[in-house]
Amino acid sequence: MTDTTLLLGQVLSFTADPFEVPINDAAQHLRQGAVLLRDGKIAAVGERETLRALHPLAETVDYGQGLIMAGFVDAHVHYPQTAMIASWGKRLIDWLNSYTFPEEMRFGNRAYASDIANRYLDLTKQHGTTTVASYATIHPGSVEALFEAAQARGQRIVAGKTCMDRNAPEGLSDTAQEAYDQSKYLIGNWHGVDRITYAITPRFSPTSTPEQLQMLGDLWAEHSDCLMQTHLSEQTDEIEWVLGLYPDARDYLDTYEQFGLIGARGVYGHAIHLTDREIDRLHDVGAGVVHCPTSNTFIGSGLFDMSGLKSKRVSVGLATDTGGGSSFSMLRTMAAAYEIGQLRHTPLHAAQLLWLATQGSAMTLHLDDKIGNVKAGLEADLVVLNLSSTDAISQRVDNANEFWETVFPTIMMGDDRAIEAVWINGKRA
CATH class of the missing domain: 2.30.40.10 (Urease, subunit C, domain 1)
Incomplete structure (x- = not known):
């Protein structure tokens, strides 16, 4: 043989x-x-x-x-949202409260988390995706369920416990200390094991207090070989909310920067409505952003500026953003990226689309020496x-x-x- x-x-x-x-x-x-x-x-x-x-x-x-x-590399997903994909909604915050948070509460049940983790990886495999970077829920078991499912397949995976200590339901909130302790525990047990990469994961600034963001920034400084993933500038009303919660911040990115949550291994989902300062800082530190086209159209977030960001040499990956995104397919995601490019009068070539879905996403996740x-x-x-x-x-x-x-x-x-x-x-x- x-x-x-x-x-x-x-x-x-x-x-x-x-x-x-x-x-x-x-x-x-x-x-x-x-x-x-x-x-x-x-x-x-x-x-x-x-x-x-x-x-x-x-x-x-x-x-x-x-x-x-x-194989396709999906650089920003929420595997816990598998069962609620394609749920009708209005704006981001309404959609989170109506569908996302109630579904994520179910992941306190480890058996349910394992079932969805295996279902998700089966669905993505059917669409040619071989690596994903996923948010879990606040439950450490939801992270372990995904790692175990990927490990059984020999699959490369990036994931982390989602951290939220405000503006979230009581059953879906942790504390600043719990976010630090549980994330550190998961890093110690899983990061670098087989094909597993841990990503420190504050959901986004509105659902974390300054104290939690600071503790997660400290944790990242202690484990600088981990990734850090979060959301950035997805919708205009979200940005107004963020700046109201952080009145001293120069912009949305600064709500992360002032707590040490910006760096070369930072991965920022969406990044649609960026200021010039934010773009320059992302470039200067070598951070990556992730384009989520089906999500951006499904939830009505806006049109990502691929041409502008690439011209500034910002690292860009591509993602389905399950389940805000309306498909598990990276082919459909590439098609949507092309359509958004057309609306911005900067259509993408087939080679550019395939590169984004493979090498581009791998580079954004700092895995291009291994995959993509x-x-x-x-x-x-x-x-x-x-x-x-x-x-x-x-x-x-x-x-x-x-x-x-x-x-x-x-x-x-x-x-x-x-x-x-x-x-x-x-x-x-």
Whole structure:
């Protein structure tokens, strides 16, 4: 029995950021390509006949014209909102109070948390997602349930206990000290174990007192190799609320900055209505922001300025934002990002969309040395796309003149039927 597997098909990888260099210089497409897997990692990438000759004993899986690329990396989700996705709502605060908080209270039941964690990872796998960065609830068991579910799959995961000590229901609030102690306990038990990364997770400024934000800032200083994830400037009325709660803050970002919650390993979801100062500070410290297009349209938050932020060299990832987002699919998320780009008169190229959903998100999560690309030495998290998965897509592909024209219809119209195969940690999922 061989310990190597050779995947055959079209292969897409990236050598640079397609927002910064010409598309053809940033992306590498092998029409007759191959990817060699060994011990959970990508051992080699190249032309199929070359790799077949070099590794004649490798187990071969031929995907024909299927496109082998990095598994999708979803950089901002709320797995506890799985069961309430696509719930009708008005504005963010109404939606949180009507749907999110009542559902999250149920995660004090560890069995329920485990059930949803496994359901969520099954759903995302069906859509080609191999890594997520998720918020849990205030319950430490909700974090452990997700870590255990991912661990059983050999899956890379980022998550943390959501911390809230005000403006939340009594059954969904902790204290500043509990947020510190429970997060520290989870870091000690889980961070760096197998493929697990811990993210210190204040939900957002309105649901944390200054005391809680300060203690979480202190915790991050003590564990600087952890990520820190939170929300930033999602809606205009939210921003007004924040500034009312923090009257001494220069802006929304400053409500985190004054407590040590800004840094290179900070990940800020949404970031739609940013001031020039906030953009400059995010760039200066090397922090990342995450575009959540289906959520931003579903809840009516606004239009993310991809072109403006990328021109300022701010790190940007892409995310479904389950369950404010209306789909588990990163393909649907890419389509929505394209549509928002059109509304801002800055349409995105197919290469840029695929880069955001893989390498861009991995970079934002500081995991690009491990995942997010098809490159020798990286972990073997891959998705194989069927570029003719439906009759509507197939007829468009039949009239395509070049590679990107064959990929774009799947981005715009594809769903789980386009996911031909998923490989996680070198194993067929």
